[in-house]
Amino acid sequence: MTHPATAMPAISYNFAYLDEQTKRMIRRAILKAIAIPGYQVPFAGREMPMPYGWGTGGVQVTAALLGADDVLKVIDQGSDDTTNAVALRTFFETTAGVKTTSHTAEANVIQTRHRIPETPLKPGQVLVYQVPIPEPLRFLEPRETETRKLHALSDYGLIHVKLYEDIARHGHIATTYAYPATVNGHYVMDPSPIPKFDNPKMDHSPALQVFGAGREKRIYAVPPYTSVVPLDFADHPFTVQRFSQPCALCGAEGVYLDEVILDDQGGRMFVCSDTDYCAGRQAEGHTGTLSAPDAPTRADEGPKEGCS
Amino acid sequence: MTSSAMPRPKADDEAPLLVAEKLTRFYGARLGCREVDLTLHPGEVLAIVGESGSGKSTLLSLLSTELAASSGRVLYRQRDGVTRDLATLSEAERRLLLRTDWGFVRQHAEQGLRMAVSAGGNVGERLMAVGGRHYGAIRQQAIDWLGRVEIEADRVDDDPRSFSGGMRQRLQIARNLVTRPRLVFMDEPTGGLDVSVQARLLDLIRSLVAQFGLAVVIVTHDLAVARLLSHRIMVMKSGRVIEEGLTDQVLDDPREPYTQLLVSSVLVP
Numbered sequence: 001m002t003h004p005a006t007a008m009p010a011i012s013y014n015f016a017y018l019d020e021q022t023k024r025m026i027r028r029a030i031l032k033a034i035a036i037p038g039y040q041v042p043f044a045g046r047e048m049p050m051p052y053g054w055g056t057g058g059v060q061v062t063a064a065l066l067g068a069d070d071v072l073k074v075i076d077q078g079s080d081d082t083t084n085a086v087a088l089r090t091f092f093e094t095t096a097g098v099k100t101t102s103h104t105a106e107a108n109v110i111q112t113r114h115r116i117p118e119t120p121l122k123p124g125q126v127l128v129y130q131v132p133i134p135e136p137l138r139f140l141e142p143r144e145t146e147t148r149k150l151h152a153l154s155d156y157g158l159i160h161v162k163l164y165e166d167i168a169r170h171g172h173i174a175t176t177y178a179y180p181a182t183v184n185g186h187y188v189m190d191p192s193p194i195p196k197f198d199n200p201k202m203d204h205s206p207a208l209q210v211f212g213a214g215r216e217k218r219i220y221a222v223p224p225y226t227s228v229v230p231l232d233f234a235d236h237p238f239t240v241q242r243f244s245q246p247c248a249l250c251g252a253e254g255v256y257l258d259e260v261i262l263d264d265q266g267g268r269m270f271v272c273s274d275t276d277y278c279a280g281r282q283a284e285g286h287t288g289t290l291s292a293p294d295a296p297t298r299a300d301e302g303p304k305e306g307c308s
Numbered sequence: 309m310t311s312s313a314m315p316r317p318k319a320d321d322e323a324p325l326l327v328a329e330k331l332t333r334f335y336g337a338r339l340g341c342r343e344v345d346l347t348l349h350p351g352e353v354l355a356i357v358g359e360s361g362s363g364k365s366t367l368l369s370l371l372s373t374e375l376a377a378s379s380g381r382v383l384y385r386q387r388d389g390v391t392r393d394l395a396t397l398s399e400a401e402r403r404l405l406l407r408t409d410w411g412f413v414r415q416h417a418e419q420g421l422r423m424a425v426s427a428g429g430n431v432g433e434r435l436m437a438v439g440g441r442h443y444g445a446i447r448q449q450a451i452d453w454l455g456r457v458e459i460e461a462d463r464v465d466d467d468p469r470s471f472s473g474g475m476r477q478r479l480q481i482a483r484n485l486v487t488r489p490r491l492v493f494m495d496e497p498t499g500g501l502d503v504s505v506q507a508r509l510l511d512l513i514r515s516l517v518a519q520f521g522l523a524v525v526i527v528t529h530d531l532a533v534a535r536l537l538s539h540r541i542m543v544m545k546s547g548r549v550i551e552e553g554l555t556d557q558v559l560d561d562p563r564e565p566y567t568q569l570l571v572s573s574v575l576v577p
């Protein structure tokens with residue numbers, strides 16, 4: 001895993017920033033996490049040259065996984081171009097000299113914050129999630145000694161109490177992000193703050209999914225082709241968000257849309273949150289209501305989502 | 309509040325539900341309780357009385373498996389009829405027992421309730437813990453149980469922070485009884501409540517105990533509570549049981565000087 005000297009920047013880093021001993025330690029944690037799907041493995045996390053909110057857990061996992069021949073994609077809320085995504089991509093270009101891409105299909109390591117790409121993942125790909133709070137029981141049971149026992153016993157009635165409270169207050173399960181799911185029939189995990197829209201993509205995915213929490217120093221994983229089942233009630237089954245209109249730029253339906261404000265008169269549009277997916281469709285000639293050159297400045301009004 | 313003792317469950321040859329044998333607990337060198345034997349039958353209410361520091365709370369913790377004994381053992385006859393030494397239960401078995409066949413009503417409601425969870429969620433928690441996955445059915449059972457403890461159905465979505473002290477205790481009872489336990493532990497359940505609120509709560513406990521044939525181990529420093537609720541009484545002092553017997557007999561005709569002192573200081577009419 002030596003790095004070609006030609007691409008080495010002025011300051012000398014070890015390949016992918018972390019020293020080899022630290023990467024081996026993180027790889028052991030990842031292997032354990034793969035062996036026990038959904039189980040939170042503690043690891044001796046390192047300080048990274050960026051604040052915790054920037055995804056230091058995901059960065060350490062990515063650093064431990066990357067080889068010189070890997071192609072890396074970094075997304076933040078579906079976009080390759082936010083400050084955070086650009087900064088992390090630049091970080092690995094600088095410290096590992098790896099090739100980067102915005103195309104989901106070209107990447108074999110994808111680090112993500114808050115989304116799963118719309119383009120279906122393939123065998124051999126690894127999706128690395130940045131996780132702020134790994135413990136799905138945290139706000140229900142603050143004692144860590146107790147949450148460990150609850151996990152060991154697969155004792156998750158408390159999470160149903162939370163979902164019960166949702167329905168009692170809102171008439172439906174109001175949890176729309178970080179929707180808890182049972183992995184491989186035992187451990188319940190917090191899938192990081194992805195929209196519940198993305199939960200079904202985790203189930204039996206051909207890709208390896210690895211979750212890194214920097215502040216809390218936990219790694220967990222969903223191996224390829226593993227069941228990931230959201231918790232719900234028989235009379236309030238899990239459903240994903242539905243959008244009342246297609247993407248305004250590429251006409252895609254059945255994808256997760258973001259609301260974009262167009263002007264200060266209340267004009268707005270709904271477009272794919274996955275910018276690479278949207279650009280790919282537009283390149284193939286797909287159009288939406290606002291793709292014409294003389295697109296109107298006001299989008300159709302409509303509710304963003306329905307959870308029925 | 310009536311002053312008559314609890315009607316005894318009808319005599320039968322049923323095997324004991326709970327048996328403690330030479331139960332002893334030290335905290336380091338300090339004695340918690342020493343060599344306590346007791347037998348509890350289905351439907352029987354046993355009061356453990358004594359002053360603070362007498363060992364009665366330690367004993368309750370030992371019986372309910374919250375604390376491990378230094379020596380001695382606790383046996384329990386499960387719903388399947390098999391009697392088990394509770395120290396041999398796996399953690400999963402122990403938790404299942406605690407949330408199905410047992411209940412525990414605490415003096416401080418915040419230790420027995422989830423204060424940020426609605427009344428319905430509090431009552432429904434056990435049902436969900438044992439696999440209840442139908443929201444409508446869980447909610448209906450919660451409303452039924454709120455009714456049994458005299459809490460209006462329209463409070464089902466309110467959390468216990470908005471409840472009075474008496475309501476909180478009644479909610480604790482509903483939360484425990486929803487799985488129809490056969491044995492309920494109570495730790496000063498009326499402690500800190502106004503006298504009139506106490507009276508109403510005691511009446512409710514009496515009627516539920518009779519209706520469901522509950523066996524109860526109740527710890528109290530209040531001999532009036534013991535007289536009203538229990539069939540039998542154990543008096544503890546300095547970690548030991550110094551006197552035990554039928555509640556009326558012990559309270560009307562105490563043999564031990566210490567019990568006489570307790571009775572005379574508390575049960576003045």
Ligand SMILES: [Zn+2]
Nearest residue numbers: 247250272278
């Ligand atoms: Zn689009």
